[in-house]
Structure formats: structure tokens, C-alpha cells
Amino acid sequence: MNEQTELNWLVRPTTIKLLWRVGFGMLALLVLADFIIHPHAAFGIDGSFGFYSWYGLLTCLAMIFFSKFLALFLKRKDTYYDD
Amino acid sequence: MTISAFPPGILLVLGGLVLPFVAPKVRATIVLVLPLIVLWSIWQIGDGVQLAVPFLDYELAVVKGDALSRLFATVFAIMAFAGGLYALNQKQVSELAAAFVYAGSAIGVAFAGDLITVFVFWEIMALGSTMVIWAARTPESYKASMRYLMIHLLGGILLMVGIVAHVADTGSVAFQAMTPHSFGTWLMLAGFLINAGAPPLTAWLPDAYPEASFSGTVFLSAFTTKTAVYVLIRGFPGAEILIYIGVYMIFYGIIYALLENDARRILSYSIINQVGFMITGIGIGGEMALNGAAAHAFTHIIYKGLLLMSAGSVLYMTGGKRKCTDLGGLFQSMPLTCVCGIIGALAISSFPLTSGFISKSMIAQAASDQQMFFLWMCLAAASAGVFLHAGIKFPWFVFFQKDSGLRPKDPPWNMKAAMIFFAFLCIALGVAPGPLYDILPFSTSYEPYTVPHVVNQLQLLLFAGLSFFLALPLMKRTLTISLDWDWFYRRLGEWLVRFLVRGIVEMRRDILATLSSLLESFIRTTFRSHGPDGIMARTNAVGPSVAVIVIMLTLFMLVFYIGV
Numbered sequence: 332m333n334e335q336t337e338l339n340w341l342v343r344p345t346t347i348k349l350l351w352r353v354g355f356g357m358l359a360l361l362v363l364a365d366f367i368i369h370p371h372a373a374f375g376i377d378g379s380f381g382f383y384s385w386y387g388l389l390t391c392l393a394m395i396f397f398s399k400f401l402a403l404f405l406k407r408k409d410t411y412y413d414d
Numbered sequence: 415m416t417i418s419a420f421p422p423g424i425l426l427v428l429g430g431l432v433l434p435f436v437a438p439k440v441r442a443t444i445v446l447v448l449p450l451i452v453l454w455s456i457w458q459i460g461d462g463v464q465l466a467v468p469f470l471d472y473e474l475a476v477v478k479g480d481a482l483s484r485l486f487a488t489v490f491a492i493m494a495f496a497g498g499l500y501a502l503n504q505k506q507v508s509e510l511a512a513a514f515v516y517a518g519s520a521i522g523v524a525f526a527g528d529l530i531t532v533f534v535f536w537e538i539m540a541l542g543s544t545m546v547i548w549a550a551r552t553p554e555s556y557k558a559s560m561r562y563l564m565i566h567l568l569g570g571i572l573l574m575v576g577i578v579a580h581v582a583d584t585g586s587v588a589f590q591a592m593t594p595h596s597f598g599t600w601l602m603l604a605g606f607l608i609n610a611g612a613p614p615l616t617a618w619l620p621d622a623y624p625e626a627s628f629s630g631t632v633f634l635s636a637f638t639t640k641t642a643v644y645v646l647i648r649g650f651p652g653a654e655i656l657i658y659i660g661v662y663m664i665f666y667g668i669i670y671a672l673l674e675n676d677a678r679r680i681l682s683y684s685i686i687n688q689v690g691f692m693i694t695g696i697g698i699g700g701e702m703a704l705n706g707a708a709a710h711a712f713t714h715i716i717y718k719g720l721l722l723m724s725a726g727s728v729l730y731m732t733g734g735k736r737k738c739t740d741l742g743g744l745f746q747s748m749p750l751t752c753v754c755g756i757i758g759a760l761a762i763s764s765f766p767l768t769s770g771f772i773s774k775s776m777i778a779q780a781a782s783d784q785q786m787f788f789l790w791m792c793l794a795a796a797s798a799g800v801f802l803h804a805g806i807k808f809p810w811f812v813f814f815q816k817d818s819g820l821r822p823k824d825p826p827w828n829m830k831a832a833m834i835f836f837a838f839l840c841i842a843l844g845v846a847p848g849p850l851y852d853i854l855p856f857s858t859s860y861e862p863y864t865v866p867h868v869v870n871q872l873q874l875l876l877f878a879g880l881s882f883f884l885a886l887p888l889m890k891r892t893l894t895i896s897l898d899w900d901w902f903y904r905r906l907g908e909w910l911v912r913f914l915v916r917g918i919v920e921m922r923r924d925i926l927a928t929l930s931s932l933l934e935s936f937i938r939t940t941f942r943s944h945g946p947d948g949i950m951a952r953t954n955a956v957g958p959s960v961a962v963i964v965i966m967l968t969l970f971m972l973v974f975y976i977g978v
Binding site: 339341342354357358361362364365368369370371373374377381383384385386387388390391392394395396397398399401402404405406407408409411412 | 665668669672673676745746782783785787790794798799802817865866867869871872873874875877880881882884885888889892893894896897904
């Protein structure tokens with residue numbers, strides 16, 4: 332195991348904080364990019380402001396929650412099929 | 415017969431069959447050179463029937479070329495080459511031999527111009543792939559391979575009965591576009607779909623593939639499902655039912671992969687998810703969608719091969735670890751495996767500048783062109799979901815997450831070379847899609863790189879990424895599996911058989927008990943009359959006997975006298 336002092340630069344708390352900031356910065360810039368681009372919307376809603384951003388976020392959260400809901404019924408120990 | 419007419423698939427099959435009998439040096443040469451010769455010969459095959467063989471009353475078109483055939487055969491040959499390179503240090507020679515037979519028969523299906531040839535190669539594929547799983551030589555892989563074989567033999571039977579019924583209906587063995595409208599065509603469609611991993615028989619894939627060896631799973635991921643995609647593109651383009659089946663597969667793959675702990679099972683569920691995109695494209699029909707399905711199969715084989723090579727390297731270098739709960743932090747000691755895994759993950763997620771971006775977007779474009787609003791919304795959500803379940807989840811839990819304390823090194827040179835080759839292809843196809851677009855079944859002027867398309871795709875994917883990290887506590891891995899359709903034949907089936915067996919045992923016991931009590935009462939009755947104390951066993955004195963005989967004689971004489 333690595334000692335605290337030899338932590339790889341990528342997993343140091345300062346780097347992780349920096350990564351979160353850069354990440355949120357990129358997300359903000361991407362949302363704002365909707366002011367500049369002019370998509371040829373096929374359905375209307377796909378051309379509305381921020382559509383791909385909120386749709387990606389919400390559908391993914393929905394899929395995660397739905398999978399956790401299904402897990403209530405379908406989850407078993409991974410030795411379930413072992414005889 | 416010229417060399418160009420010799421079936422390239424059979425060449426690869428024959429090569430696989432000689433592998434176990436040659437010296438290791440020669441074997442390595444065959445493994446690396448033969449797929450390239452096959453690739454060359456694939457491109458010598460022109461359009462139309464190149465090799466016809468009479469069989470019974472029919473003329474079999476064993477080799478029939480067109481753009482679609484060459485496209486699939488090309489990627490199968492590339493996969494055989496890269497997989498062979500990756501598996502050079504695999505000690506089980508039988509695995510490589512089986513893998514080449516498997517790959518060769520997949521190429522055979524791609525060039526089959528008639529249904530009988532399709533069926534023959536289809537069955538060789540089932541045997542070859544079973545042997546690949548078997549080569550892992552573990553009790554688990556043996557059991558999984560038998561379950562796998564059962565499902566594929568069932569699929570083979572459906573296909574055969576379907577072909578026979580179809581030939582009886584139409585009198586033709588030609589393999590061409592059909593619609594599911596008759597008994598024969600429905601059965602053929604079902605047989606094809608079983609190999610695609612369609613519901614309800616989805617579970618064979620995540621059940622069997624991860625049980626193969628580190629290199630075996632790489633081969634398995636490429637051929638069976640994509641051959642099914644090929645035959646569906648050729649046989650059932652635009653069959654509407656495929657849209658529903660495809661959408662089910664897309665979301666099934668995401669949901670089950672989200673719950674899964676085993677890294678190679680995550681990637682197996684993700685195969686079903688990706689094949690779902692292709693099946694949906696086939697169901698939409700039309701040039702754009704079919705091109706998209708074909709292009710996506712091509713790019714998918716490469717990036718899924720890359721992802722499984724990355725997972726296989728971890729498995730190989732850690733001595734068999736493949737559960738997320740055991741892994742983590744490997745980026746420090748396996749930098750190349752990690753980077754290649756991430757490139758594969760970006761490609762499967764359709765990030766701009768990767769191969770997935772230029773193929774999958776054609777399917778969504780087709781849905782949009784045909785004003786299928788609901789389907790388009792599903793595909794957009796699913797694209798985000800792919801990044802969630804494969805694009806982030808796989809690299810995160812294997813290479814980052816927590817520090818597992820494991821410090822395995824990057825794998826041997828051949829495995830690294832194979833990963834670098836595929837990582838290069840993932841990016842090259844993404845940066846310059848032209849060469850791939852040129853060999854698609856229909857000519858296309860599709861332009862994936864427009865500013866809105868790139869920006870919108872990045873928005874969708876990065877916000878999907880945000881949701882992963884927001885919900886990270888929910889994603890914590892546990893030592894669990896999720897029940898699937900295979901529960902019905904692995905548990906319910908077992909219980910039914912036990913119940914029936916117990917019924918039969920009880921019935922047998924009852925019958926025996928009844929018989930023996932009948933026999934006993936018969937013996938008892940007989941004993942009463944014929945036993946030592948029975949009336950028939952009594953000993954009588956001479957006097958009374960003589961008296962009885964005298965009386966009998968007297969009676970006889972009287973009767974005789976009266977009678978006369």
C-alpha cells in the first residue's frame with residue numbers, strides 16, 4: 332500500500348477538488364454553448380435550450396433509481412446458483 | 415476454382431483445425447498471418463455468386479459477395495487477427511483452434527448466399543464457441559458452456575425447422591430479404607434472434623461469456639451476436655417487431671449492467687445493449703438505419719474487443735480477479751491497460767472523435783428522419799445510459815474507485831500490442847470515418863461532425879457522467895447477482911424436474927406396495943388351503959378312505975344300473 336505521502340497525484344484530495352471544479356466548469360460552458368449553436372431540431376423539443384443537458388442528467392438518474400428498484404426483487408447473493 | 419473463389423471462411427476454419435498439430439513457432443505464424451490472408455481473399459470476392467455447389471435438388475451459393483458480406487467478413491477477419499495476437503500467450507491451444515473455427519464459420523455465414531449454407535456455418539459457430547468457453551477448463555466454465563450449448567442448439571433447431579418450412583413454401587433456398595409472415599419465416603427470425611441475445615433468452619450471454627478464459631471472452635464478444643445482426647440485416651430489414659425487441663435489449667443491458675459487480679459481466683450486458691441499438695436500426699429499416707446498424711456492428715466489434723482485452727489483462731495479471739469489489743486503483747500500475755480501457759469506454763459511449771460516434775448516430779438520425787419521436791427519445795436516453803453503465807462504470811470501478819492495494823503490471827507485449835492496435839482503430843475510425851462509410855452496404859453522404867451534433871452529444875454524455883458521480887453512493891458494489899430469465903431454466907426448471915422425479919418415485923413406491931400386498935393376500939389364501947394346516951394337506955386314515963371309495967363306487971354302480 333502507498334503511504335499517505337506517496338499518494339498518486341491523481342488521487343490526492345487537492346487534485347480531486349480541482350477535477351470537480353474543472354468538471355463543473357465544463358458542464359456550465361456546455362450548457363451555455365446552447366446560446367451559440369443552432370441545431371436543426373427534428374421534433375422541436377430537441378432544439379430547446381439546455382435540452383440535452385437536463386435530459387441526459389434526468390434520464391440517467393431515472394435509470395439508476397429504476398435499477399435500484401428492480402434490485403429489491405432481483406438481487407441475490409452471488410453464490411445463489413452455486414450448489 | 416481460382417483462389418478468389420475459395421471460401422475465405424473455410425480457409426480460416428481449416429487453419430484453426432491444424433493449429434493443435436504444429437510446433438509453437440509455426441502456430442504463432444499461422445495465427446498472425448492466416449487472418450491477413452483471409453482478409454485479402456475477402457476483398458478478392460466480387461459481387462454475385464462466386465462458388466455454387468449442387469446439393470440434392472438445390473444449387474447452394476456457398477460464396478456470394480456484396481458490400482454487406484464483405485463489410486462483416488472484414489471486421490471478423492480483423493477480429494481474428496487481433497484476438498489471435500492477444501491470445502498468443504494462451505496456453506490452451508484448443509482455445510485458439512476453436513476460436514479460428516468459430517471466426518471462420520462466422521465469415522462463412524457472411525458469404526452464404528443460401529439458407530442451407532447459413533445453417534451449416536451457424537451450427538459450426540455454435541460448436542466452435544462452446545469449445546472456446548470450454549477451454550477455460552474450470553468447472554464453472556464447463557457448466558456454463560453446457561447451458562450455452564443447449565440454448566444455441568435450440569436456436570439451431572428453430573432455424574432448421576424454419577428453413578425447411580420456408581423452402582417447402584417457396585421452393586427456393588436463396589437467402590434474401592423476407593418479412594416475418596409465415597411459420598417458416600417466424601421460426602427463422604426466432605432462431606436468428608436467439609443468437610442476438612434477444613428476450614426472453616438474453617441470459618445465456620452474460621452467463622457464459624465471462625466464464626471463458628482471459629482471451630476467450632474477447633473472441634466470444636465478436637462473432638455470435640454480430641453474425642445474428644448480419645443475417646437480420648440481410649433477412650429481415652425493416653421488420654417492425656425488431657424495434658421493440660431492440661429497445662428492450664438496450665434498456666435491459668443498461669439496467670442489469672448497473673446492478674452487476676463482475677466487470678466482465680458488466681461488459682457482457684453491454685454487448686446486449688449495443689446489439690439492441692443495431693436491432694433497432696434494422697427494425698427502422700431504410701438505407702440510413704441499415705447503414706447505421708452495419709457500421710455500428712463494425713465499430714462495436716473493435717471497441718468491445720478492446721474493452722474485454724482490457725478486462726482480460728486485469729484478469730490475467732491479477733490471477734483471476736474480475737469483481738469490482740476486489741478491484742480498484744489499478745491505473746497506477748497498469749497505465750497502458752487503463753488508457754486503452756478508457757479509449758474503448760469512450761468509443762462505446764460514442765464520444766466525438768471515437769468510432770462509436772460516427773456509427774451509432776446514424777441510427778438515431780434515421781429515427782429522427784422518419785419522425786419516430788418516442789423512439790428517438792429512447793435512443794437519446796439510452797446513449798446517455800451507455801456512458802453510465804459501460805463508459806464510466808467499467809473504468810471507474812476497475813482502475814480508480816478505491817485503492818485495492820493490488821499492483822499488477824501491464825500484460826505481456828502481445829496483449830499490449832493487440833490493445834494498442836484496437837485503440838488506434840477506435841480513434842482512427844472516429845477521426846476519419848470515410849473509409850468505413852465507403853464500404854457500407856449503401857452509399858452515404860452522412861456527415862457526423864456538425865457543431866450542434868458534437869456539442870449536443872457532449873452535453874448528453876457529460877451530464878450523464880455527472881449523474882454517475884451524484885449517485886455514486888447508490889452505485890456501491892455488493893457481492894450480488896441479479897436474477898434474470900435464466901432463473902426459469904436454472905431454478906424453476908430444476909425444481910420442476912425434482913418435483914416430477916419425486917412424483918415418479920412415489921408412484922413407483924405405491925404401485926410396488928399395492929402389488930406386494932396383492933401377492934401377500936394371494937399367498938395367505940393359498941397357505942390357508944394348501945399350507946401344512948390347510949384342508950388339502952390333512953392326512954387321513956386308510957379306513958375312512960376305503961369307506962369313501964366304496965360309497966363312490968356304489969353310487970356309480972347305482973347310477974350306471976338305473977341308466978342302463
